[in-house]
Amino acid sequence: MKVLCISDTTDTLIYSSVAPELYRDVDFVISAGDLPLRYYDYIQTVLKKDVYYVYGNHNLEEFGHMMKGGSLTLHNDSLVPQLPAFGGNFVDGRIIYDKYHDLIIAGLGGSMLYNGGESQYTEREMKMRIARLYPKLIYNKKRYGRYLDILITHAPPRGMGDGEDLCHKGFDCFLQFMDKFQPRYLLHGHVHLDDINAPRITEYKGTKVINIYKNYILEDEILGR
Numbered sequence: 001m002k003v004l005c006i007s008d009t010t011d012t013l014i015y016s017s018v019a020p021e022l023y024r025d026v027d028f029v030i031s032a033g034d035l036p037l038r039y040y041d042y043i044q045t046v047l048k049k050d051v052y053y054v055y056g057n058h059n060l061e062e063f064g065h066m067m068k069g070g071s072l073t074l075h076n077d078s079l080v081p082q083l084p085a086f087g088g089n090f091v092d093g094r095i096i097y098d099k100y101h102d103l104i105i106a107g108l109g110g111s112m113l114y115n116g117g118e119s120q121y122t123e124r125e126m127k128m129r130i131a132r133l134y135p136k137l138i139y140n141k142k143r144y145g146r147y148l149d150i151l152i153t154h155a156p157p158r159g160m161g162d163g164e165d166l167c168h169k170g171f172d173c174f175l176q177f178m179d180k181f182q183p184r185y186l187l188h189g190h191v192h193l194d195d196i197n198a199p200r201i202t203e204y205k206g207t208k209v210i211n212i213y214k215n216y217i218l219e220d221e222i223l224g225r
Contacts (some may be wrong), residue, residue, distance in 0.1 A: 001027050001101065001219070001220050001221070001223040002025055002026050002027055002217060002218070002219050003026065003027060003028060003029070003030055003217070003218040003219075003220075003223075004023055004026045004028075004029045004030070004047075004049070004215070004217060005029075005030045005031075005032070005187055005210070005212035005215070005216040005217070005218050006029065006030070006031045006032075006035065006039075006043075006212065006214065006215055006216075007031060007032035007033060007034060007035065007056075007154075007188075007189025007190075007212045007213050007214065008032070008033070008034045008035065008056065008189045008190065008192060008213050008214060009034075009035075009192075009213070009214050010035065010036075010039055011214055011215045013215065014043065014047075014215065015042075019046060019047060020046060020047060020048075023047050023049070026047070026049055026217075027049070027101060028049050028050040028051070028052065028098075028101065029043055029044075029047070029049050029050065029051040029052070030051075030052050030053070030105075030150070030152055030187055030212070030218075031051060031052070031053035031054070031088075031152075032053075032054060032056070032109075032152055032153065032154050032187055032188050032189035032190070032212055033053065033054050033055050033056025033057075033109050033110075033154040033189055033190075034056030034057065034058045034154065034189060034190070035053075035056070037088070040053055040088040041088070044088060050088075050089060050098075051088035051089065052088070052089045052091050052096070052105055052107070052152065053088050053089070053090060053091065053092075053107075053152070054090075054091060054092040054107040054108065054109030054110075054152050054153065054154055055092050055109035055110060055119045055154065056109060056110070056111070056119065056154045056189065056190065057110060057111040057117065057118075057119050057120055057154065057167075057190070090107075091105055091106060091107030091152060092107045092108070092109040092110075093107065093108065093109075093129055093132070093133075094106070094107060095133055095136045095137065095140070095148065097140070097144075101223075103149045103150065103223065104140055104144065104146065104147070104148040104149050104150070105148065105149065105150045105151075105152065106133060106137075106148050106150070106151050106152070106183075107151070107152040107153070108126065108129055108130065108151065108152070108153045108154075108174075109152075109153065109154045110126075110154055110155065111154055111155045111167060111168075111190055112155060112166055112167065112168075112169045112170075112171065113125070113166075114165075114166040114167040115167075119154075123171060123172060123173060126171050126173050126174075127173045130173055130177055137181055146182075147181040147182065147183070148181060148183050149183060149184050149185070149223060150183060150184065150185045150186075150187060151174075151177065151178075151181075151183045151185070151186045151187070152187050152188075153171075153174060153186060153187070153188045154188060154189055154190050155168075155169075155170055155171055155174075155188060155190045156170040156171075156174070156188045156190060156191060156209065156211065157170045157171060157172075157174035157175050157178070157186065157188075157204070157209060158170040158171055158172045158174070158175060159175075160202045160204065160209050161191055161199075161202060161209075161211055162191060163191065168190065168191055174186065175204070178204055178205060178206075178207045178209075179205070182205070182206045182207060183207055184206075184207065184208070184220075184222075184223065185207065185208050185209075185210060185218070185220075186204075186207055186208070186209045186210070187210050187212050187218070188209070188210070188211060188212065189211065189212055189213050191211055191213065192213055193211060193213045193214070200212075200213075200216065
């Protein structure tokens, strides 16, 4: 299986005329956030690939503009039932079973709370978001023999390529999540890798933690089998 992973900044290569040929063998697309919805819509239209995405902590104003007479409130996930009709599969605070690829994908977007903005959470609030996923995770274990395959986050786990400033600090509860539910992958963005040679992958027990900033191709012969 091959997955095109994107996050934080648009890529001129994806916008180029060669993109449909370049990514023709990609099965689907995953985004860790901080990208405009029109980018997902473009990818889904031009590449003809499904897009799974979470929110980041920037580029959120466009969602507010698309609401009819309402305010944008992401902090407690209250926007989820009111999402505009746009390309992509919104998995922030959700778990989706992709029957075609036989994959279980969950999402936990947002960053650490640092200035009171939208899609920011304290450690406690992120733990509460995780707790709301428990019933579905337990059901998945009974139904499919595993809790999930891929967890998409915006922020990284604490101590795995995160920063020391509050904005870029990772979540400790993501470590606890991996301890308990053992996803094959945790894919995140938020921490920009301006050096193309900077390491992207960290191993945590049975989980590969990958910073998918900008553009990353994930290939796994076991996924989807």
